[in-house]
Amino acid sequence: MADPKFEIQMLHDRVMVRVQRDSEERRSSAGIVIPATVKMANRLVWGEVCGAGANVRSVKAGDKVLFNPEDQYEVEVQGQLYLVLRERDLHAVATQQTDHGTGLYL
Amino acid sequence: MADPKFEIQMLHDRVMVRVQRDSEERRSSAGIVIPATVKMANRLVWGEVCGAGANVRSVKAGDKVLFNPEDQYEVEVQGQLYLVLRERDLHAVATQQTDHGTGLYL
Amino acid sequence: MADPKFEIQMLHDRVMVRVQRDSEERRSSAGIVIPATVKMANRLVWGEVCGAGANVRSVKAGDKVLFNPEDQYEVEVQGQLYLVLRERDLHAVATQQTDHGTGLYL
Amino acid sequence: MADPKFEIQMLHDRVMVRVQRDSEERRSSAGIVIPATVKMANRLVWGEVCGAGANVRSVKAGDKVLFNPEDQYEVEVQGQLYLVLRERDLHAVATQQTDHGTGLYL
Amino acid sequence: MADPKFEIQMLHDRVMVRVQRDSEERRSSAGIVIPATVKMANRLVWGEVCGAGANVRSVKAGDKVLFNPEDQYEVEVQGQLYLVLRERDLHAVATQQTDHGTGLYL
Amino acid sequence: MADPKFEIQMLHDRVMVRVQRDSEERRSSAGIVIPATVKMANRLVWGEVCGAGANVRSVKAGDKVLFNPEDQYEVEVQGQLYLVLRERDLHAVATQQTDHGTGLYL
Amino acid sequence: MADPKFEIQMLHDRVMVRVQRDSEERRSSAGIVIPATVKMANRLVWGEVCGAGANVRSVKAGDKVLFNPEDQYEVEVQGQLYLVLRERDLHAVATQQTDHGTGLYL
Numbered sequence: 001m002a003d004p005k006f007e008i009q010m011l012h013d014r015v016m017v018r019v020q021r022d023s024e025e026r027r028s029s030a031g032i033v034i035p036a037t038v039k040m041a042n043r044l045v046w047g048e049v050c051g052a053g054a055n056v057r058s059v060k061a062g063d064k065v066l067f068n069p070e071d072q073y074e075v076e077v078q079g080q081l082y083l084v085l086r087e088r089d090l091h092a093v094a095t096q097q098t099d100h101g102t103g104l105y106l
Numbered sequence: 107m108a109d110p111k112f113e114i115q116m117l118h119d120r121v122m123v124r125v126q127r128d129s130e131e132r133r134s135s136a137g138i139v140i141p142a143t144v145k146m147a148n149r150l151v152w153g154e155v156c157g158a159g160a161n162v163r164s165v166k167a168g169d170k171v172l173f174n175p176e177d178q179y180e181v182e183v184q185g186q187l188y189l190v191l192r193e194r195d196l197h198a199v200a201t202q203q204t205d206h207g208t209g210l211y212l
Numbered sequence: 213m214a215d216p217k218f219e220i221q222m223l224h225d226r227v228m229v230r231v232q233r234d235s236e237e238r239r240s241s242a243g244i245v246i247p248a249t250v251k252m253a254n255r256l257v258w259g260e261v262c263g264a265g266a267n268v269r270s271v272k273a274g275d276k277v278l279f280n281p282e283d284q285y286e287v288e289v290q291g292q293l294y295l296v297l298r299e300r301d302l303h304a305v306a307t308q309q310t311d312h313g314t315g316l317y318l
Numbered sequence: 319m320a321d322p323k324f325e326i327q328m329l330h331d332r333v334m335v336r337v338q339r340d341s342e343e344r345r346s347s348a349g350i351v352i353p354a355t356v357k358m359a360n361r362l363v364w365g366e367v368c369g370a371g372a373n374v375r376s377v378k379a380g381d382k383v384l385f386n387p388e389d390q391y392e393v394e395v396q397g398q399l400y401l402v403l404r405e406r407d408l409h410a411v412a413t414q415q416t417d418h419g420t421g422l423y424l
Numbered sequence: 425m426a427d428p429k430f431e432i433q434m435l436h437d438r439v440m441v442r443v444q445r446d447s448e449e450r451r452s453s454a455g456i457v458i459p460a461t462v463k464m465a466n467r468l469v470w471g472e473v474c475g476a477g478a479n480v481r482s483v484k485a486g487d488k489v490l491f492n493p494e495d496q497y498e499v500e501v502q503g504q505l506y507l508v509l510r511e512r513d514l515h516a517v518a519t520q521q522t523d524h525g526t527g528l529y530l
Numbered sequence: 531m532a533d534p535k536f537e538i539q540m541l542h543d544r545v546m547v548r549v550q551r552d553s554e555e556r557r558s559s560a561g562i563v564i565p566a567t568v569k570m571a572n573r574l575v576w577g578e579v580c581g582a583g584a585n586v587r588s589v590k591a592g593d594k595v596l597f598n599p600e601d602q603y604e605v606e607v608q609g610q611l612y613l614v615l616r617e618r619d620l621h622a623v624a625t626q627q628t629d630h631g632t633g634l635y636l
Numbered sequence: 637m638a639d640p641k642f643e644i645q646m647l648h649d650r651v652m653v654r655v656q657r658d659s660e661e662r663r664s665s666a667g668i669v670i671p672a673t674v675k676m677a678n679r680l681v682w683g684e685v686c687g688a689g690a691n692v693r694s695v696k697a698g699d700k701v702l703f704n705p706e707d708q709y710e711v712e713v714q715g716q717l718y719l720v721l722r723e724r725d726l727h728a729v730a731t732q733q734t735d736h737g738t739g740l741y742l
Binding site: 254255256270271276278280300302303304305306307308310311312313314315316317318 | 322323324325326327328329330332334368369370372379389390391392393394395396402
């Protein structure tokens with residue numbers, strides 16, 4: 001008989017996010033690629049939501065979300081690294097359907 | 107078939123602002139231009155709203171807003187740089203119609 | 213055709229104040245003038261209200277208000293410098309009509 | 319025609335107090351006078367209320383109030399120095415009529 | 425005619441306490457007297473309530489109260505030193521009648 | 531006639547606790563005794579409740595309670611040392627009857 | 637007659653957790669084992685719930701929970717080490733039945 005399987009569920013207002021590594025390759029407005037090793041203070045990045053706690057209202061799994069990558073909690077599941085954030089620390093969401101979008105696309 | 111497109115939508119009380127670069131060219135009251143490299147503590151600047159979260163009540167896309175440019179979050183979309191602020195950190199708005207304006211114009 | 217004009221309107225609890233420069237010339241109780249370059253910690257100054265946000269209840273344009281000049285936000289409009297304060301950081305108001313005044317006059 | 323006169327009115331929970339200079343002459347319990355230049359940490363002093371904001375409930379003009387003289391805001395009106403305090407920073411009041419007094423007199 | 429007399433009344437949640445000087449003579453559990461000059465961090469002391477503000481519910485004049493003597497405000501009235509505390513900073517009271525006492529006596 | 535006796539009663543959310551000195555003798559999981567002089571950061575200890583203020587809901591005299599011994603207030607009564615804690619700083623209770631116990635015993 | 641037995645019950649929002657020591661053996665995404673002595677800032681770990689206070693709503697004994705192992709309180713019961721956490725400091729739970737799980741398994 002197989003071991004019982006434990007499925008992960010986020011708690012409270014927590015959101016699990018997979019960081020898009022290519023978001024670390026940055027390009028200046030003049031089009032010059034900035035290596036990831038150059039630290040840019042206060043620069044936000046995009047990631048994809050993998051799970052959200054019962055109190056989370058504004059994002060769902062599959063959405064892309066904008067957040068500050070500094071000082072976030074990390075967890076590794078099945079060899080893949082995820083970040084754990086609070087919903088209030090997400091600044092924007094990018095989805096295929098929006099109701100009051102910015103008219104800007106990823 | 108084209109890739110699905112993800113439209114950006116601000117969350118909560120967040121406001122996306124495009125900074126007016128010419129607002130960095132400053133002029134003293136005597137009319138002397140102050141180069142942008144001279145740091146002026148606590149000097150507020152103007153920018154234009156590009157998007158606002160569902161909780162934002164007092165400004166909308168197209169409004170010009172007054173804020174402190176220090177220590178703000180940045181995001182780059184399609185090679186253009188934007189700032190992400192909270193509504194409560196906006197000090198004033200400039201629009202073509204106002205209901206209790208100051209009588210001062212940009 | 214002329215450019216559209218953007219009128220400035222204060223937000224939330226913010227108050228725009230024009231500082232009275234002569235309030236920087238100080239006089240000790242013995243009548244000696246103290247130059248503005250001598251820093252006096254915790255000394256409040258008077259300014260005139262030019263605009264107030266929709267949440268401001270206790271002052272209006274034209275009132276003179278008492279506040280701490282240290283570490284305030286500044287904005288320059290049409291070559292004139294203004295301070296931006298929160299209503300709660302105003303300590304007193306001086307007007308031509310008062311309902312529970314101190315009996316002291318500016 | 320005379321200039322219009324602006325009467326000062328305190329705002330919110332602010333209280334304007336005239337410090338009693340003789341309260342700076344201190345006397346130890348043995349009766350020895352302690353010069354005002356000897357700093358006594360956490361020693362409270364008495365002053366007289368000259369005005370109070372609309373939210374102030376527990377003191378009125380003419381009352382004597384007990385407060386910490388350190389780090390308070392100052393304002394000079396007609397050559398006389400006053401302190402500006404918040405009602406919550408007053409510890410005791412001394413009046414000619416009290417309803418639950420201590421039985422101690424100034 | 426005599427000067428009017430000003431009776432002191434505590435404000436808000438403030439409590440005026442006379443410190444029992446003998447509470448500064450300490451005795452270790454083995455019965456050895458510890459001089460008052462040996463600082464014992466976090467050691468609470470007893471004092472007697474002389475007055476209490478209108479919001480104070482749990483103690484009254486004449487009660488003995490337990491508090492931390494460090495960093496408290498002091499006031500001298502008629503040559504006697506008192507401390508001024510907030511009700512919430514009192515940890516215990518000792519009275520002749522109690523309704524849920526500890527069974528321990530001073 | 532005997533002196534009146536003052537019984538001690540805790541105030542608000544305060545709990546008086548007698549520390550079990552043997553809880554300072556620690557034993558590692560391998561069974562090795564660790565002397566009390568070796569500081570173990572963040573290690574909680576057990577004590578016995580001797581009195582509780584009127585707002586305390588979850589513990590009563592005679593219960594054993596788990597708390598952080600660092601930086602607590604102390605008081606000596608009749609030559610015996612007690613700690614004074616707030617109810618919210620208690621992490622667990624051990625009693626002879628529990629309704630949702632852990633199944634672990636002291 | 638045997639001594640009375642005291643069963644431990646968690647208080648308020650506290651959760652007692654047994655740390656899974658093998659969660660300290662870490663593996664990088666490339667599959668390389670990272671020794672426990674290499675400190676990884678902000679890396680969360682899993683533990684098993686052994687008891688929860690009456691206010692805890694989202695986890696129960698037997699659940700596996702995700703938390704930050706830094707600066708937590710410890711208690712030793714019967715020679716076994718446990719951590720004491722607050723429910724709000726748990727980021728995720730892993731159980732055999734979930735209602736809005738992430739689709740990721742431990």
